[in-house]
Amino acid sequence: MTPESTITAMARAARAALPALAAATAQKASAIRHAAKRLRERASELAAANAQDMAAGAARGLNAALLDRLALDGSRIEALAAGLETVAALPDPVGEAFRHWTTPNGLAFTRVRVPLGVIGIIYESRPGVTADAAALCLMSGNACLLRGGSEAAHSNEVLLDCMAQGLVEAGLPAAAIQMVPAGDRALVGAMLAAHGLIDVIIPRGGKGLVARVQADARVPVLAHLDGINHLYIDAAADPAKAVALAVNSKLRRPGVCGATETILLDAALSPATARAVLAALADAGCDLRADAAARSLEPRATAATAEDYDTEWLDKVASVATVDGVAGAIAHVQAHSSGHTDAIVTENEATARAFLTAIDSAIVMHNASTQFADGGEFGFGAEIGIATGRLHARGPVALEGLTTYKTLVMGSGQVRA
Amino acid sequence: MTPESTITAMARAARAALPALAAATAQKASAIRHAAKRLRERASELAAANAQDMAAGAARGLNAALLDRLALDGSRIEALAAGLETVAALPDPVGEAFRHWTTPNGLAFTRVRVPLGVIGIIYESRPGVTADAAALCLMSGNACLLRGGSEAAHSNEVLLDCMAQGLVEAGLPAAAIQMVPAGDRALVGAMLAAHGLIDVIIPRGGKGLVARVQADARVPVLAHLDGINHLYIDAAADPAKAVALAVNSKLRRPGVCGATETILLDAALSPATARAVLAALADAGCDLRADAAARSLEPRATAATAEDYDTEWLDKVASVATVDGVAGAIAHVQAHSSGHTDAIVTENEATARAFLTAIDSAIVMHNASTQFADGGEFGFGAEIGIATGRLHARGPVALEGLTTYKTLVMGSGQVRA
Structure with missing residues (x-):
């Protein structure tokens, strides 16, 4: 079979499964709960399979970060099973009548x-996606490849x-x-x-994967991109x-896509507050890449390059820029934001409103x-991820x-x- | 300049115009009303320009249907101007807060x-799209190429x-x-x-254009496709x-995308009603391509081929098939519908509900x-058209x-x- 005929056959089988998923709230939830049960029962088998993957990955020279994403130990398997049960307990979105109107x-x-319809999920090393993406697709009545x-x-x-066992045990088609x-x-x-065969593709992974999918997809x-926030x-x-x-936005988990990458300081902010912000970050081990004004307030900061303000650090590093009030902040964000999440800290409601209105990121x-x-x-x-495109859904995407x-x-x- | 650099420069200029369109409800409406005024003032100039296009088209051998789409006479120009005023009077969708929730x-x-954001409209011979698509984009705060x-x-x-004059007269950027x-x-x-430069492409035209856009677009x-309804x-x-x-769905305007292409008759429908439906269509000049059961009720019907049930006639032609109750109708529609609009005629609410639930077209x-x-x-x-894709918007797409x-x-x- 050619790659095309393989995908065509799989997508047709997936589409043929869709009617069985319609109006099947209890069965969909049951399939996901059964899958969670099987996952727990087969935890040692899964851990052994994962150990094979880890050994092969180490032999192929995968770096530590990739190996960590690949790893499934007992607690990660239990978290996956619990995650499935969370999805099974969510309200079924299918069939919800959400708008009514009449004409004269x-x-x-x-x-x-x-x-x-039929959703294609393309992902990289994290095996947990197999369970959680499949469960989200199923609970929303979609079939997935x-x-x-x-x-x-x-x-x-x-x-x-495990997912297939859950489907069969709930009387739903494994396809x-x-x-x-x-x-x-x-x-x-x-x-x-x-x-026409796959209705939407969702890439889940690093920028390279997402960029390839965006460049090549006809579907x-x-x-779900990362963020320069x-x-x-x-x-x-x-x-x-x-x-x-500042400390929480940057450092709670520096590697997540919602982490702040750039701190903007109002030039009119009291030097004491600006110093306190920068010192708190530096004290917590954050490397500061700052402009001259900010460096004058925090000696541990080093000089920022122009590229730093377009860099997603995903690490204990923050770019720092001094801007001229909310208008300056808006201009900087419009020039550098990736459109994921941007935030303002102020007690002035009018200033907040100006920022919230002007900034067009998915989340403000x-x-x-x-x-x-x-x-x-x-x-x-x-x-299933954070959408930073403009069509259909923006921000966190769930059922x-x-x-x-x-x-x-x-x-x-x-x-x- | 290369094609890429031309489009990049235009798209960047369009994006730079976006902030001026934000929170500019009155100006957007004013620009569209001014454009309508200019269109009326310049009607004879426009008609003369159109006569040039028509002469060139006739010389190039465009067929009558294409020339009709191309033509702009006084009444069509007035209809365009009136259409602009209708759009200018619509409520501004931008800024509407449509959902609120809180977390614990x-x-x-x-x-x-x-x-x-920046919308690309790709269309064919109808010049009116230049005014109406631009007005819809502008009223919804978008820039367009x-x-x-x-x-x-x-x-x-x-x-x-005329559109540019309207923009300038309302104090909005011509870009x-x-x-x-x-x-x-x-x-x-x-x-x-x-x-990343154009946020969405909207093709408006025949199937060939839409298919090319769908096949090649990375945006x-x-x-907006036609319909086998x-x-x-x-x-x-x-x-x-x-x-x-049946008569209205098929024949009111057989050439529109919402026209019915196939009449499905329940095998249990009274022969008198089935005869009345088919006779009314035939009396009105509709060519019927029917299966044997339907032909036995209406002698003017000719034999349908298998392809007829997958054909969009856009003409005074209807395919007719006899099906086994609502289940048979659902199976036929699922096999042959293009997902645009499908309808049931029944006084039985449970039967109607079964059809409305099972059929997954944009409009049921x-x-x-x-x-x-x-x-x-x-x-x-x-x-701006009827969307038959599954993401973002389905059915008629307006502001x-x-x-x-x-x-x-x-x-x-x-x-x-």
Whole structure:
């Protein structure tokens, strides 16, 4: 079979499974709970498969960060199973009638949420995606074609089998969750070209993967990129909040996509507050790349280059720039933000409103840590990622973001003039 | 300049115009009303430019249908101007806060509509698109790059100039509405490849154009395709409604994308009703391509081929198939529908519900003519087209479909644990 015919056959089988997932709330949840049970039962088998992957990865010279992403120990497996149970407990978005209107001729319109259809998930070393992405797709009534990294092939095989067991035990077709064989990169190309067969592709991984998918896909893409996020500390900021928000936004987990990368200091901010912010970051081990004004306040800061303000550090490093009030902050953010999450710290409501209105990132915050940019923290119960594109969904994408809608039109025999 | 650098420069200028369009409701409406005024003032100039295009088109051998699409006479120009005024009177979608929620830690979330950004419109011979698509983009706060057909180049030049006059007279940047030079097809390729510069491409034209755009685009596409639409007449249909809906759905305007292409007759429908439906269509000059059962009821019907059920006639031709109740209708529609609009005629609510639930087209109707598949008839005041893709917007797309959202998060200093 060619890569195209392989993907065509898999996508058709996935599509054929869709009617069985419609109006099957209890079965979908049951399948996911059964999968969680199987995952726990087969934890040692999964750990052994993962050990094979880890050994092969080490032999191939994968670096420590990649090996860490690949690893599945007992506690990670338990977290995966618990995550599945969380998804199974979420409300089913499918069938929700979320808008009604009528027209003067008596037609009644209703918008109803429906699944997107067949979703292709392309990911790298993290084997946990096999379980969590599949569960989110299933709970939102979608079928999925998963394409994990070859480095996780043994782990993924056990994980897929647990998901398949869950489907079968709940009376749902196993074709609703399928794994595209790893190793043959032409299969990824065929997925990206499968217009009309795959309804949307979701890449989950590093920038290289996302960029390749965006460049090559003929299928719509929901892209989950990382973020160059800003925290602007206005002259009217509360000093204690400024320090706490800067430290938390940058350092709580510096490697997540919601971490702040650049601290913007209002030139009119009291030097005492600016010093306190910078000292708190430096005291916590954060490397500061700052302009001259900021360096004059914190001797541990080093000089920033122009590129630093376009760099996503994902580490205990922060760029620091001094800006002229909220207008200067807006101009800096518009020039450098990746459109993920940007925040202002101020007690002045008008200033906050100006920032919130002008900044067009997926998430714009006032007096809150950028690390709240997360589906769980938004109250969605889970997330498949943060969308930074402009179509369909922006910000954390959870079950609702994996649906679309149809419009029902109810009449009593109306004809159009 | 290369095609890429031309498009890059135009898209950057368009993006630079976006802040001026934000929170400019009155100015946007004023620009569109001024453009309408200029269009009326310059009607004879526009008609003369159009006569040049028509003469060149006739010399090039364009067929009658293409020449009709190209033509702009006084009444069409007045209709365009009136259409602009309709758009200017629509409520501004930008800034609408359409969802609020809070989380237990006191964070307050608000989703606010924002423009999509820079929209590329690629269209063919209809010069009116230059005015109506530009007005819809502008009213929704977007900048646009228009790429019309070379056959309409003289008409489009005058139309663009009217739009530019409107922008300038309202104090808005002319770069908000730009025309990509016609003739050089490489410029279309550069638009389709302009990921990150153009936020969405909207093709408006025949299937060939839409298919090319969908096949080649690296930019997200909102596609407006035609429809293979079905009207299913159930055994429990009211006979008079069945006749009226079949005639209107098929024949009111057979060439629009919401026209019905296939009539499905329930095998249990009374022969008298089935005969009345088919006779009414045949009496009105509709060519019927029917299966044997339907032919036995209407002698003027001819035998349908298998391909007829996958054909979009856009003419006074209907495919007719006999199906086994609503389950048979659902199976036929799932196999043959293009996902645009499908309808059921029945007085049985449970049967209607089964159809409305199972059919996953963008629009699903009960006892209403498929010809209501139109933004104006939906109450949207205008439309840029009917989206049959699954992401972002489905069905008629008007101002709201030309926006996305951002999420504002309001805190009081919350940090993440």
